[in-house]
Amino acid sequence: xxxxxxxxxxxxxxxxxxxxxxxxxxxxxxxxxxxxxxxxxxxxxxxxxxxxxxxxxxxxxxxxxxxxxxxxxxxxxxxxxxxxxxxxxxxxxxxxxxxxxxxxxxxxxxxxxxxxxxxxxxxxxxxxxxxxxxxxxxxxxxxxxxxxxxxxxxxxxxxxxxxxxxxxxxxxxxxxxxxxxxxxxxxxxxxxxxxxxxxxxxxxxxxxxxxxxxxxxxxxxxxxxxxxxxxxxxxxxxxxxxxxxxxxxxxxxxxxxxxxxxxxxxxxxxxxxxxxxxxxxxxxxxxxxxxxxxxxxxxxxxxxxx
Amino acid sequence: xxxxxxxxxxxxxxxxxxxxxxxxxxxxxxxxxxxxxxxxxxxxxxxxxxxxxxxxxxxxxxxxxxxxxxxxxxxxxxxxxxxxxxxxxxxxxxxxxxxxxxxxxxxxxxxxxxxxxxxxxxxxxxxxxxxxxxxxxxxxxxxxxxxxxxxxxxxxxxxxxxxxxxxxxxxxxxxxxxxxxxxxxxxxxxxxxxxxxxxxxxxxxxxxxxxxxxxxxxxxxxxxxxxxxxxxxxxxxxxxxxxxxxxxxxxxxxxxxxxxxxxxxxxxxxxxxxxxxxxxxxxxxxxxxxxxxxxxxxxxxxxxxxxxxxxxxxxxxxxxxxxxxxxxxxxxxxxxxxxxxxxxxxxxxxxxx
Numbered sequence: 102x103x104x105x106x107x108x109x110x111x112x113x114x115x116x117x118x119x120x121x122x123x124x125x126x127x128x129x130x131x132x133x134x135x136x137x138x139x140x141x142x143x144x145x146x147x148x149x150x151x152x153x154x155x156x157x158x159x160x161x162x163x164x165x166x167x168x169x170x171x172x173x174x175x176x177x178x179x180x181x182x183x184x185x186x187x188x189x190x191x192x193x194x195x196x197x198x199x200x201x202x203x204x205x206x207x208x209x210x211x212x213x214x215x216x217x218x219x220x221x222x223x224x225x226x227x228x229x230x231x232x233x234x235x236x237x238x239x240x241x242x243x244x245x246x247x248x249x250x251x252x253x254x255x256x257x258x259x260x261x262x263x264x265x266x267x268x269x270x271x272x273x274x275x276x277x278x279x280x281x282x283x284x285x286x287x288x289x290x291x292x293x294x295x296x297x298x299x300x301x302x303x304x305x306x307x308x309x310x311x312x313x314x315x316x317x318x319x320x321x322x323x324x325x326x327x328x329x330x331x332x333x334x335x336x337x338x339x340x341x342x343x344x345x346x347x348x349x350x351x352x353x354x355x356x357x358x359x360x361x362x363x364x365x366x367x368x369x370x371x372x373x374x375x376x377x378x379x380x381x382x383x384x385x386x387x388x389x390x391x392x393x394x395x396x397x398x399x400x401x402x403x404x405x406x407x
Numbered sequence: 408x409x410x411x412x413x414x415x416x417x418x419x420x421x422x423x424x425x426x427x428x429x430x431x432x433x434x435x436x437x438x439x440x441x442x443x444x445x446x447x448x449x450x451x452x453x454x455x456x457x458x459x460x461x462x463x464x465x466x467x468x469x470x471x472x473x474x475x476x477x478x479x480x481x482x483x484x485x486x487x488x489x490x491x492x493x494x495x496x497x498x499x500x501x502x503x504x505x506x507x508x509x510x511x512x513x514x515x516x517x518x519x520x521x522x523x524x525x526x527x528x529x530x531x532x533x534x535x536x537x538x539x540x541x542x543x544x545x546x547x548x549x550x551x552x553x554x555x556x557x558x559x560x561x562x563x564x565x566x567x568x569x570x571x572x573x574x575x576x577x578x579x580x581x582x583x584x585x586x587x588x589x590x591x592x593x594x595x596x597x598x599x600x601x602x603x604x605x606x607x608x609x610x611x612x613x614x615x616x617x618x619x620x621x622x623x624x625x626x627x628x629x630x631x632x633x634x635x636x637x638x639x640x641x642x643x644x645x646x647x648x649x650x651x652x653x654x655x656x657x658x659x660x661x662x663x664x665x666x667x668x669x670x671x672x673x674x675x676x677x678x679x680x681x682x683x684x685x686x687x688x689x690x691x692x693x694x695x696x697x698x699x700x701x702x703x704x705x706x707x708x709x710x711x712x713x714x715x716x717x718x719x720x721x722x723x724x725x726x727x728x729x730x731x732x733x734x735x736x737x738x739x740x741x742x743x744x745x746x747x748x749x750x751x752x753x754x755x756x757x758x759x760x
Contacts, residue, residue, distance in 0.1 A: 377575055378576060393563060
């Protein structure tokens with residue numbers, strides 16, 4: 102592999118580690134590559150990446166991997182133990198638990214995706230606005246953030262989910278309402294450190310509006326730390342979503358949501374252990390994967406390590 | 408605060424007390440604001456529920472004029488800010504409304520169930536601190552070697568554990584298969600209602616009445632849920648202890664102490680650890696709050712008659728007064744813990760002043 106335009110043949114590795122990047126995109130890729138190399142040295146983080154990739158593959162190719170529908174009932178084959186035919190056994194309606202676990206990955210990813218696209222914009226918007234304008238505006242927004250930060254998350258999510266009615270969308274909303282404050286805090290702190298820099302001043306003297314400065318100069322610089330934080334929080338979000346599902350406030354039957362599956366397997370726990378325990382292992386593995394990756398990312402971006 | 412009048416620094420010391428009160432006042436003001444925010448949120452939740460509170464009172468076959476009258480009696484025709492004001496005034500008088508399920512004031516219900524949760528969370532935090540702090544210290548002193556990795560992994564596993572699932576598996580293994588611990592609930596059936604409730608916490612009440620049988624039975628029931636909750640808080644406490652300790656161990660006074668000839672053990676446990684106590688208090692207070700939350704799911708699994716089970720039970724019966732009352736109580740405990748840890752911070756650490 103070589104890049105034709107260079108005088109000497111250069112490998113991708115060298116190109117990505119260039120001391121003096123030739124273009125903006127090369128500079129960006131260089132930074133990503135350096136971080137990836139640092140991450141790659143951490144075996145735990147790599148296993149986290151593998152788990153998350155596996156989750157995504159599972160969700161994308163669910164219909165091929167599962168082999169059967171997660172909803173197909175067969176009442177003559179209720180509560181069958183794990184066997185060659187049903188790797189993880191069957192549940193109280195004779196549905197194949199393996200297929201339900203595989204399809205459940207879609208719900209987990211959906212929740213992660215929805216929470217991210219609600220929490221990131223809200224957190225970043227409030228944080229950058231507060232940090233950029235400062236003064237009374239900042240005080241007002243930060244007070245609100247503090248108030249939400251002081252709330253017990255699960256109980257709040259519970260109350261919201263109860264008020265809005267059960268369902269995935271409402272569970273996502275409930276989680277998001279309680280999850281945005283740390284991002285606002287983080288984005289504000291980042292904004293405060295860069296708003297006085299010369300390049301921002303230069304942009305302002307060229308006549309750029311405040312919104313333009315925030316959108317095209319401050320937000321891109323806030324994103325990395327916010328995303329690292331999101332990865333770290335993801336495990337917690339998955340656990341709260343599963344907890345809401347377990348309590349019956351998240352996904353509704355017959356959806357193959359893992360928390361819900363643990364809950365419905367509870368009645369058969371003593372005699373048919375696999376119905377409740379296997380979905381719980383799935384929840385654990387995925388949230389463990391995000392924790393491993395988040396932990397590794399924190400080491401890369403913040404070596405002091407909190 | 409002790410004052411030593413003879414020393415020349417006496418003036419400086421005397422002025423510390425008012426400063427503390429100013430700090431306290433500022434703290435209280437910010438907490439009052441947080442409390443107001445909390446009530447706004449619970450008020451809003453109470454207003455957006457799809458259940459019509461008037462219908463809940465009059466039933467769905469009431470005549471329109473009866474409906475209107477009840478609506479006015481409940482104050483639902485007033486402007487929102489006035490409704491909020493009435494809500495707040497009632498709250499401050501300790502009136503959280505009546506629980507539909509028990510037909511008793513919500514506050515009374517909450518006072519009855521809260522001790523059970525407090526007992527569970529307290530035993531859990533003791534477990535978390537007793538194991539978590541030493542683990543964090545060991546991890547920090549062996550940074551980068553296998554004890555560190557092992558403790559880190561233990562912590563990450565704890566962070567990733569769905570608590571309701573761990574509870575079920577715990578019951579399956581330790582109660583059903585091994586029979587080492589008591590089952591769901593706070594006591595075996597034949598021990599119930601023997602001990603007169605004084606504090607509402609069975610471990611204390613049974614000791615007060617000198618009934619050791621009940622005490623040991625209560626211990627066998629609390630150990631599994633408290634152990635599981637304790638493990639979750641241990642993960643957080645150990646990680647924070649580790650990072651605080653690392654911050655201290657790289658400082659020069661540690662080197663000085665070692666050069667003076669103090670043993671490594673003494674330097675670590677008597678010098679460095681003492682210096683991280685302050686931030687550690689905050690961490691412990693925070694995880695105590697998280698435990699109250701974790702208790703919601705744990706109590707459901709273990710049929711533990713506490714706050715969490717009360718809230719979830721009320722949830723399914725659309726008993727919003729009880730749900731919001733419970734949410735408020737957990738929120739207030741959160742705020743209170745923040746206040747306590749702030750005060751502790753201020754009192755213990757001279758740099759915070």
